Every structure is written in C-alpha cells, then in structure tokens.
Amino acid sequence: MPKSVIIKEVGPRDGLQNESAVVPTEDKVELIRRLSDSGLKHIEVSSFVNPKWIPALADASDVFAQIERKDGVLYSALVPNERGLERALTANVDAVNIFMSASESHNRKNINKSIEDTFPVLSPVVKSAKNQGLPVRGYVSTVFGCPYEGKVNIESVLNVSHRLLEMGIDELSLGDTIGVAVPSQVTEVIEKLTTEIPREKIALHFHATYGTAMANIWAGLNSGISIFDAAVGGLGGCPYAPGASGNVATEDVLYMLHRMGIETGVDESKILDTAAWLEKVIGRNVASNMRAVQRGAS
C-alpha cells in the first residue's frame, strides 16, 4: 500500500471535452490557475486533436498561451499525431499524452485506424517528444471493457501496453473509458501486467459510470499502484451513456486517500472550492459526493 499518491488532474481535458457546455478560454485559464494553486503537480490542460473533432478544446493554443505556469507543475496536453505534436510544441507543453485503445472497434471508431496501424502514427510522436526532452504518457482506453465489444482481452491490453513502452513512453495510463470496471478485475489486470511491466510505470484512470471507481482505486492501491487520474467535480460524462457520471471526482478521491492517511500534497478544500466555482461556469451541479455534502451544508 503506497504511503503517498500522485493525482493527475484530467478535468480541463478529459472532463471538459465531454461536457455539453463549451467553457470560455478565460474560464479554462482560471480553472488551471485554481488547480495549480491546490498543490496538484500534473494538470492535463487541453488537447491538440483536430478541433474539428473536439470543438470544445479548439482553443488549446490560446489556453496554453494564457495560463500562468507554476514552478513544479507539469502542464500536459493530449496529442494524436505529428501534426498535433507540432501545435503542442509551439504551445510549449511540458509533457505529451498520446492515446489509443485496447479494443479494435473502439480504436477504429476513435482514431479511424486499426490498432496495428496506430503504432506507426504514434511512434514518431513519442520519438520527437522525447527528443525535445518531454515526458510522454500513453493512455490505453477500453482496458476494462469496450462499448462495442464488451469484454476486452487481457492479451490485447498487454500487447498495446508493451508496444507503447517499446516506443519509449514513460508511463501507461490504463483507462476504464466507459466506467464498467470492478475491483477484482483491476487486481487481475494489474497482476498480469506487472509480471512484465514495472508497477511504477502504471497509472489508473477510472470513470464513475457504474459507481465502482472508488472501489477500483482501492483495489489499485492494494496492487501497489500510486498514480491515479481524476477530474475536479467529476467533470465529463460518458459518450456511450448520456447522463452518466464522468471521471472519478478529484475531491472524492482526496477524501478517501487523506482519510486513509495517504498523502497527495493536494489541498482538498481548494479542489472543493474549484468544484463549487465550476458549477457556475458549466451551469449545472457537479456530480461529486464532497460537493453534494458541501451544497447541502451551505
């Protein structure tokens, strides 16, 4: 069981790209300022995917140009290909996050390529980013279930993970894209992966769709994982389940970790205040439990 945990905040990217409200650039900049001020050391700021596909994050360059960068905080961005990397480098990102899926159908729908054909697209991105001295993280989507295929073969997760690591990425983030994972599955996947992959290179990324995210994090902790993705206010949703919850909420994860005596270096109350502020920005109540308690008390 790790004594301390790194939270990687994905709200501004994975959260906002799935919100129906389009958030103005200046509010995104303010969101990043607030998150930077909370003690978080890793913030995924935006995405350099073609704005045609994700209009909500079309202002990625502007956001990077306008944010105030705090010492010791890594401001990363999602990058799909060399074209996106160029824009990301121009925007002076601190770290690059690439992505693909463990299931063939989701990879095709999301990236418009087979899994096999995706590697040659990502490989030069990793190489160039590493040449620029930037850390690279690889998201593997649909690790615990696929909206098109259902169950995902662990062999496919292993294959994609290995190939990404061979390219030179520094960290894998195993994503439960549709929020279907259960804790026994988390234990099983981690045990299989860590026979060949160092535990410290693995992060876990859970969505709250079916309410199992916190249990999955607890299972991950018990398997020695110490890096978890989360989004302030539980931002985002699930494109395959309209109305469902989004990412696991940063403030809820902090509650559980801190109360178990696990350090994060993040100020729970600042994240909670940011969640409250976000409600005015996105025009709806956020889905976190901490915020529901806070709303009731005020």
Next chain:
Amino acid sequence: MPKSVIIKEVGPRDGLQNESAVVPTEDKVELIRRLSDSGLKHIEVSSFVNPKWIPALADASDVFAQIERKDGVLYSALVPNERGLERALTANVDAVNIFMSASESHNRKNINKSIEDTFPVLSPVVKSAKNQGLPVRGYVSTVFGCPYEGKVNIESVLNVSHRLLEMGIDELSLGDTIGVAVPSQVTEVIEKLTTEIPREKIALHFHATYGTAMANIWAGLNSGISIFDAAVGGLGGCPYAPGASGNVATEDVLYMLHRMGIETGVDESKILDTAAWLEKVIGRNVASNMRAVQRGAS
C-alpha cells in the same frame, strides 16, 4: 472472498424514513411486492418506533397487514423497545431489528439514553423476540464515525457489539450512519472484531455520503464479510448532511457483485425497474449510478 452474498434490503425502512416525500401505504405495499419478486430474501419493511418520531413510517402496522408474503422471504421491522415489539408481534413480523449507537452522543440524541442505559431497554426485547422464535438483528450505528464526536473508539464498537451478542442477537449490522468510512478503516474494524466475534454474524451497512460505500463493500468482502445492507435506488439521505446521498444503492451493489462473479440470487433488472418506478413515487431522480445510466439510455 465469499462466492455468494446476502443483500438485506433496507430501502422501505432506512430509505423512506429519510426521504422528504411521505410515501402512501399502497405504494409501500407495491414496493415490497416488487422487492419480494426480485429474489431478495430479507426485506426490512418498516419501523415500530413511536410514529411521533418517524411520521413517515407511522403506517407500519397497515403495511404489514397489506403486504403479500412470499415464501422464503423474511419481512423484518425496526423495533426500539418492548412497546414497539408488541406492535411488531401483532403485525406478525418475521424478524426483529433493534438498534443503538457506538458513540455516546449519537446514542443520546437518537435514543434519549446513555449507551449503558440502553442495554436494559433492548435486553427484554431480544428475549421476547427470541422466545417467539424470531431472528433478531442488532444495528450498531456510528461505527465508523459520529456526527457529534467525529472519530469513534473501536473499544466502544467492541463493547456494544459484545453486549448485544450476549443478549442473544443473531446478527450485528455495523452501520456507517453518516457515510464517512474509508476501506482501510473497514478492514481494521473487521479484523479487530473478528478476533472475538464470528465473521458470519457480521453484516455491513454503508451510506454513500462521501462516495466510499462501494470501496467499503469491496474491503468488507476481502475481510470475508458476506452480508451487506443496501437500499433500492440508494433511497434515504443523511440527516446530518442535507442533499447528500443515502444508503448505497442495491442495484449498484448488485452490478459490482455480479460482475465479479459473486452470486446474490437477486435479479438486477427487477431492482433497477423498481428504482425507476420509485422515481415516480418520490418525485425525484434516485441517486444510483445504474439508474442514471438507464435514464440516459431511454
């Protein structure tokens, strides 16, 4: 890790007593019919606490008189004292549930007596119920935290548990009344209790207030616990945190258990349909994740 789990449905009692909407008797009867039809074997139907204190359940006798009893299903009720037991016996309950708190202040606020003075009230209730051949369950509230005292001493939990077992109760239900528990705490409490109390006499009762209930259940399973309380639709709330979530939702618990290959004998889709039906009865969306996904899909 248990291969099968018993879910004890507490929605009609612990759920409805904390809902702002007062549910008509006929809807309660229909709720019990639906739950009985789902495969649940234990349903807490109502409470024989003085109706002055819990007006929402003042119709306990009528509900018991009107429900159709399904073979193999135990229809239980909450009973505070001998007066309540008399009403419960007249109503022909199948099982009796008594209650008290592990923390002094909560016990005083809730029962208007010290912990020590509560034992002589409950002892004759257990004795009479057992004499009638009825199983008796003892709820221990505030096991993982108290709204007035904060942290609760494990010694107090042990003391109350032992005294209740000495009276002759068949099962303890350890309650996280305000939903503050974290999984490491569940492991710790169960490990301490089971040095002296048989594991199979322990049930766990979690509330979703801070989003940790599912993680706590996973921790309980890992400590060999196989009886869990839950409420359809996550009914109820928290009197100490207005607007917060209520009991952990039966359908969400079923989702996690079934997907992990743990049997319950309960039909997930019937519970989910009941949650959907309940929304019309209580006039608000229920808080379960399963139902949120279902709403989005329809």
